[in-house]
Amino acid sequence: MTGFIFRAAIVALGLWxxxxxxxxxxFDGPVTLLAAAVLLGIVNAVxxxxxxxxxxxxxxxSLGLFLLVINAGMLGLVALLLGGFAINSFWTALGASLIVSLTSWLASGMIANNGRVEVITMKK
Known part of the structure; x- marks a missing residue:
């Protein structure tokens, strides 16, 4: 459960x-931002x-490039389902989905499946 909360916070950071x-x-406010992050996680899972x-x-x-359109569509679906969250154009949704994906990818490398932060050390 803590892993889901951490990942939702990371998605919220990416959306911000x-x-x-x-x-x-x-976004209307921080509560809407957090709700959008949680709803995006649910939409991405289902x-x-x-x-x-x-x-x-x-x-x-398209050699996988259509997945970018799917990601933008998922963000657009969240905007349709959640009041207080608006996206003006497809290109904005595409750019925002790229930012959220990059933020999540970078941060998920530091968080284990159980929600704990992993510290990687190298021994000489």
Whole structure:
């Protein structure tokens, strides 16, 4: 459970960073930002695998680049489901999904599955 909370906080950080970089992404407040992070985690766990399977031929033809469109679509779905969260254009959603993905990827390397922060040391 703590791992999910840490990951939701990381996604919230990525969403906040995306709002700083893109003018077309707005949140009403910090509670909406946290709710969007949790809802994005749920949407990515439930809806995204179905979307990936249904669009597998397009993903293969585009050499995987269509996954970026799927990520932007998941962020757009969260914006539709959650009041107080707005995305103005597809390109804003695409850029924001890239920022959230990069932030999550960088931070998830430091968090174990059980939610503990991992410290990697090298012995000489």
């Amino acid at each position: 960073l995306a709002t700083q970089l893109f003018d077309g992404l707005q 809806v995204r695998p179905i979307a990936v399977i249904l669009t597998l031929p397009l993903t293969l033809l």
